[in-house]
Amino acid sequence: MNSVSYVRTEMASVRPAPKMYVGLVAWARENLFGGWLNSVLTILSILAIAFFLVESVPWVFQSSWTATSLRGCREAIAATYGEGVSGACWAVIRERYLQLLYGFFPSDSYWRPNLTLILLFVALAPILFTRFPRKMLWFSAAYPFLGVWLLWGGSLWDIAVIPLGLAVGCAAFFAIARAFGSLPGIIGAVLITLLFWIFLAGPLAGILQGIIPFLHLESVESAKFGGFMLSTTIGVTGIACSLPIGILLALGRQSDLLIVKSICVGFIEFIRGVPLITLLFVASTLLNIFLPPGTNFDLILRVIIMVTLFASAYIAEVVRGGLASLPKGQYEAADALGLDYWKSMRLIILPQALKVSIPGIVSTFIGLFKDTTLVSIIGLLDPLGLSNAIRADGNWNGIVWELYVFVAVIFFVFCFAMSRYSMYLERKLETGHDR
Amino acid sequence: MTGTNESPEPTSKNAVEISGMNKWYGNFHALVDINLTVRHGERIVICGPSGSGKSTLIRCINRLEEHQEGSIIVEGTELSSDLKGIDQIRSEVGMCFQHFNLFPHLTIMENCTLAPIWVRKTPRSDAEKTAMYFLEKVKIPEQAHKYPGQLSGGQQQRVAIARSLCMRPRIMLFDEPTSALDPEMIKEVLDTMIELAEDGMTMVCVTHEMGFARQVADRVIFMDEGQIVEQNQPKEFFDNPQNERTQLFLSQILGH
Ligand SMILES: Nc1ncnc2c1ncn2[C@@H]1O[C@H](COP(=O)(O)OP(=O)(O)OP(=O)(O)O)[C@@H](O)[C@H]1O
Ligand SMILES: [Mg+2]
Numbered sequence: 001m002n003s004v005s006y007v008r009t010e011m012a013s014v015r016p017a018p019k020m021y022v023g024l025v026a027w028a029r030e031n032l033f034g035g036w037l038n039s040v041l042t043i044l045s046i047l048a049i050a051f052f053l054v055e056s057v058p059w060v061f062q063s064s065w066t067a068t069s070l071r072g073c074r075e076a077i078a079a080t081y082g083e084g085v086s087g088a089c090w091a092v093i094r095e096r097y098l099q100l101l102y103g104f105f106p107s108d109s110y111w112r113p114n115l116t117l118i119l120l121f122v123a124l125a126p127i128l129f130t131r132f133p134r135k136m137l138w139f140s141a142a143y144p145f146l147g148v149w150l151l152w153g154g155s156l157w158d159i160a161v162i163p164l165g166l167a168v169g170c171a172a173f174f175a176i177a178r179a180f181g182s183l184p185g186i187i188g189a190v191l192i193t194l195l196f197w198i199f200l201a202g203p204l205a206g207i208l209q210g211i212i213p214f215l216h217l218e219s220v221e222s223a224k225f226g227g228f229m230l231s232t233t234i235g236v237t238g239i240a241c242s243l244p245i246g247i248l249l250a251l252g253r254q255s256d257l258l259i260v261k262s263i264c265v266g267f268i269e270f271i272r273g274v275p276l277i278t279l280l281f282v283a284s285t286l287l288n289i290f291l292p293p294g295t296n297f298d299l300i301l302r303v304i305i306m307v308t309l310f311a312s313a314y315i316a317e318v319v320r321g322g323l324a325s326l327p328k329g330q331y332e333a334a335d336a337l338g339l340d341y342w343k344s345m346r347l348i349i350l351p352q353a354l355k356v357s358i359p360g361i362v363s364t365f366i367g368l369f370k371d372t373t374l375v376s377i378i379g380l381l382d383p384l385g386l387s388n389a390i391r392a393d394g395n396w397n398g399i400v401w402e403l404y405v406f407v408a409v410i411f412f413v414f415c416f417a418m419s420r421y422s423m424y425l426e427r428k429l430e431t432g433h434d435r
Numbered sequence: 436m437t438g439t440n441e442s443p444e445p446t447s448k449n450a451v452e453i454s455g456m457n458k459w460y461g462n463f464h465a466l467v468d469i470n471l472t473v474r475h476g477e478r479i480v481i482c483g484p485s486g487s488g489k490s491t492l493i494r495c496i497n498r499l500e501e502h503q504e505g506s507i508i509v510e511g512t513e514l515s516s517d518l519k520g521i522d523q524i525r526s527e528v529g530m531c532f533q534h535f536n537l538f539p540h541l542t543i544m545e546n547c548t549l550a551p552i553w554v555r556k557t558p559r560s561d562a563e564k565t566a567m568y569f570l571e572k573v574k575i576p577e578q579a580h581k582y583p584g585q586l587s588g589g590q591q592q593r594v595a596i597a598r599s600l601c602m603r604p605r606i607m608l609f610d611e612p613t614s615a616l617d618p619e620m621i622k623e624v625l626d627t628m629i630e631l632a633e634d635g636m637t638m639v640c641v642t643h644e645m646g647f648a649r650q651v652a653d654r655v656i657f658m659d660e661g662q663i664v665e666q667n668q669p670k671e672f673f674d675n676p677q678n679e680r681t682q683l684f685l686s687q688i689l690g691h
Contacts, residue, residue, distance in 0.1 A: 332499055333536035337550035337602065338526030347549060351540050431540055431582040 062087035065094055069395035092396050093406050099390075100406065103226015103381050109153075109218065113229045116150045119143060120236065128421065144240070151225075151233065153217035157208040161201040169193030222300045226381035228410060234300070235369040235414075238307040242368065243361070245308065246315025247354075251345060253320055264316070271313035276371055279306040284378040303375055311368040318360035322353035355429045362422035366415045383407045449508075450475050450606050450637045451496055456505030458491060458661075465491050466502070467661045473606070478638045480648040480669075483658035484684060489641040492658070493608045496639065497528045510605055526554050529599030533611040535591045537583035543570070543594050544579040547601045555602065562601070569597040573627050589620025593627050600631075607631065609640040643688060649673060657681045 019025060033039045062085055064076040073089035081087060093100075102110060123143035126136035142163075149159045172192040177185030209216075225233065252264035271279075283302040291297055326349060334344035354361070376385030387403040390396050451473040458466040466488050473479055481489050494500040495507060498514050498521055507514045509524050538546050547566035551557040557565070570576045573593035575586075583591055592612055599607060609628065613621040625647050632638055632651040642648070648655050648669050655672040657665045657680075665678045673689075676682045 327534075327536075329532055329534055329536035330538065333530075333532065333538070335499060336497055336525055336528075336530040337598075338522045338524075338554045339550060340522050343553050347553060348538055352538075355540065429540070431584055 059086060059088055063090050064088075065090050067091040068095065070397065070399050088402050088405075089399060090402060092390065092399055092402055096386075096390055097406075100227045100383055100386055100403075102229050103386065104224045105220060105226070105229060106218070106224070109220065112150045112153075112217070112220075116147050117232070119146065119150075144237075149217065151220070152222075153219040155205065155209050156215040157205040157212075160208070161205045162197070164204075165193050165196040165201060168196050222298050225300060227383055227386055230300070230375070230380060230382050231369070231372045232414075234304055234307055234372045234375065237304050238311055238368050238372075239365050241304075241308040242311035242315050242364075245312035247319055247350065249312060249316035250319035250323060253316065254323060268313045268316050271310055272317070276307070276310050277374055277377060279310055280374060280378050282306070299380070303378075303380065307368060307372065310371075311364055314364045314367075315361060318357045318364060319353060321360065322355075322357035323349065325356050326352055355426075358422050358426055358429075362418055366418055369414060369418075370411060383410075448475070449473060450477070450510060451639070452506075452508040453496075454506055456495070456502050456507060458488075458495060458500065458502045458504075465661050466495070469505070469663060471656070471663065473637060473639060475605075475637055476635050477653050478632050478636075478651050479640070479654050479656060480652040481639065481641045481656045481658060482643060482645075482648070482684070482688075483664075487658045488661040489658055490610050491661075493530075493610055493639055493641055496606075496608060497525050497530055499530075522554070526550070526602055527604055528606045528608060529602060529604035530608045531592065531595050531599060531610065531612045533615050535583070535588070535595045535615075537591055537595055537598070539583050542580050542582055543575075543586070546583065546594060547598045550598070551601050565603075566597070566601050569600045570594070572600070572630070573597045574623075587620060588616045589623045592616065592620075592624045596624075596627055596631070606637045606639065609638065609642065611641050611643070613642065613644060645673065645689060657684065659684070 016022075020029070032042045062077060062081045064073040064080075064087065067073040067076050067089065068091065070089055070092075073087075073091055077085055077087040077089075098107070098110075102113060105113060120143070122136070123140040126132040126134065127140055145159050145163055149156050169189040169192055173185045173189035176188040180188075249264050249268055252260045253268065255261045255264070280303060283306045284299060287297065287302060330348060330352065331344070334348040339347065373382055373384045376382050376388065379385070381389065384407065387407060390403060391399055449472050451471070453469050453471040456466060456469040457464070469492060471492075481492065483489050491500055495502050495514075496509060501516065502514075510527055512520070512524055514521070514524065537543075538549070541549065544563065544566055547570065548557075548559065548562040551562040551565065552559055567576060567579065570579055573596055575590055575593055575597075578586060578590060578594070583594065586594065596607075596612075612628070613624050616624060621644070625644060628638075628640070628647065629651055638651075640647075640652075652669045654666055655669050656663055657672070657676075657678070659680050665672070665676065665681045667677075672681075673685065676685055
């Protein structure tokens with residue numbers, strides 16, 4: 001009768017979970033051998049990895065680091081590891097790694113690209129990680145000009161007049177915009193900046209050089225740039241410039257102003273419809289035909305412009321996807337609070353849209369960085385162009401894997417770092433589920 | 436109350452004056468010959484069946500929608516397409532939406548201080564003090580450093596009200612602020628709105644909460660098919676509706 005009533009008289013003791021359900025065994029059961037299909041796939045994958053390692057590890061380690069030619073390598077390997085062993089000839093990397101890194105940059109000035117790279121990390125730190133002091137952003141703003149000076153050399157004044165022109169342009173914008181509105185302001189500012197650069201910048205730099213004559217580095221011409229230094233220069237500049245241009249294009253594409261919108265749509269669709277190689281050929285050859293004869297428009301600069309335009313069209317589409325993913329209510333709430341267009345974009349819309357777009361943006365960046373190898377087709381000596389040159393050398397004729405493995409590993413490190421950073425950023429910007 | 440109106444003198448006698456206003460969506464005549472005057476300190480409730488143009492009407496008041504004919508004068512300034520100072524008007528008119536529309540990437544505190552800092556140029560510390568004052572008023576000061584995604588619907592809507600109040604608006608617009616909420620949260624939001632009404636805020640509310648309308652409204656407006664069909668004091672409106680559309684609507688909404 002009383003069977004529903006129950007009173008515990010003694011508490012049961014707690015026990016550790018059975019071995020099967022915790023630790024390594026449980027992990028393997030869950031992740032590797034859950035179900036027969038899973039188990040079969042696990043075993044096949046292990047076999048595939050094992051096969052790959054058995055084939056490649058001896059090749060990597062039964063190698064020669066000291067020979068001076070491919071034949072020398074083969075002989076050294078045969079002598080050490082026995083006849084018929086095929087091993088890597090890392091000697092080619094040992095002999096040529098400086099060239100693969102710096103191209104034909106004067107070897108007594110290697111400190112300049114090195115310093116530029118170190119300062120790049122200093123300049124990036126406050127942009128990538130908020131825990132660095134905000135004041136460092138001033139250095140980040142100055143860095144592009146410093147970097148150009150360190151790499152190409154010449155007088156610091158020749159470069160300092162460029163940001164000076166921008167400052168003059170900004171001042172002109174505010175002066176004109178206050179009197180005549182923002183559109184005349186923009187046009188006037190662009191004109192004045194260009195006029196400043198064309199007519200005033202040269203003489204001004206000369207005068208300043210006369211007053212303070214030091215701060216002069218030996219000039220290095222663009223033809224001497226090569227290797228990873230060239231890839232990073234093109235890649236980093238392209239990435240840094242394509243993001244803001246891409247964002248502006250995306251906003252323009254959403255704009256109510258018909259002309260702005262048509263220009264942006266036309267630009268994006270044109271660039272996306274044309275292969276990058278075509279654009280690079282235009283940069284290297286056709287542009288010379290259109291420019292007045294005798295103008296010396298730096299080839300690397302031309303390539304950077306093309307790569308930037310190319311990437312910014314893709315960034316624009318990625319960002320547009322992010323903008324479209326925001327509920328209309330966000331735009332309305334920003335409007336209803338009295339924020340003007342630029343403030344609502346900067347404070348409300350873009351932070352959210354860019355957060356959504358991070359994976360796409362970083363993919364585009366990684367793509368851009370790897371696409372810098374295409375410049376070898378127009379004769380620039382990027383790592384792949386140099387590899388071809390090295391393979392044409394009689395001593396190293398016939399070498400393939402070692403060079404490409406080296407190049408691939410370095411590219412992988414850069415791209416993997418970007419990918420990890422984007423994952424870190426996504427986690428950091430997580431603010432609970434959005435409703 | 437420290438005074439919701441910063442400026443001492445109201446710039447005009449009426450908060451909102453709408454006369455002969457018409458609005459079309461393409462060929463669809465969404466608002467037909469609207470005439471409506473809202474005095475300072477007046478509380479107005481707008482009700483009507485779905486699709487009758489209630490949202491459209493109050494969204495015209497801060498120009499989230501543009502009207503095509505007639506005039507809308509808000510705090511003495513006429514809304515027109517060439518008006519540069521629309522952001523100025525909008526900063527004087529607070530708005531709460533059905534779906535709150537808080538900014539999910541900012542904390543509650545940042546949501547409340549953003550517009551005062553960037554539009555009103557208030558120093559950050561002052562803006563934070565004001566925000567705290569209003570968050571206390573809507574009874575959620577302890578949530579200030581959370582993100583909107585971590586709050587319940589009712590709390591989010593109260594934050595949205597506080598966010599608007601931080602701009603010290605002269606008029607508050609509410610577009611069905613409780614209709615996306617569960618019943619137990621509706622009360623907390625309505626209590627906040629009642630308190631606001633008692634402080635003398637000029638309010639235009641689209642809502643189907645008839646209890647709220649009876650308690651605080653000075654005037655209830657009934658809309659149907661884009662037109663104002665009937666308006667009256669709440670007691671008269673509910674007890675003795677004149678137009679048969681109103682009678683039908685009230686019998687449907689109060690009948691169960
Ligand atoms: N952007 C738009 N484009 C075209 N028609 C619209 C648009 N917005 C609203 N409408 C139409 O205008 C009419 C009024 O819409 P409104 O949103 O003002 O109604 P409402 O009274 O607020 O309805 P509810 O109670 O459902 O919110 C509806 O018939 C709707 O279909
Ligand atoms: Mg509505």
